[in-house]
Amino acid sequence: MSTDVARRIKAFEIAIELLIAMMRTDYKMTGELTCTEGVPPDAVFLYAIEDSLRGSVLLVFEHESFEPVRPGDYIPRGITTHNLHVHFVDATDVNFPAPSRPGAR
DSSP states (O other): OOOOOOOOEEEEEEEEHHHHHSTTTOOOOOSEEEEEOOOOOOOTTEEEEEEETTTTTOOOOOTTTTTOOTTTOOOOOOOOEEEEEEOOOOOGGGGOOOOOOTTTO
16 A cells, blocks of 8 residues: 555745845835735645746645645646736826937937
């Protein structure tokens, strides 16, 4: 009898550069970022794997909706999709430089 138990896991990739930027105290994001596809809210985070060749980290989660994966098998990759809603300022509040014209002195 085999003791290999399949787990319902999936790996989601995130760029190391993004993680580094987000950890700096001067990091600011304008707008609202919404995740529309990705990790289910009740998924359990298991561990992270660094992929130095791709400059990313794979975050491995377990959830009942993922396909079973046996120990030693390839961990399938999940996809995350985000929408960024940017809030624009009123153009009358901003001083834009006058456009330059080709050939003008």
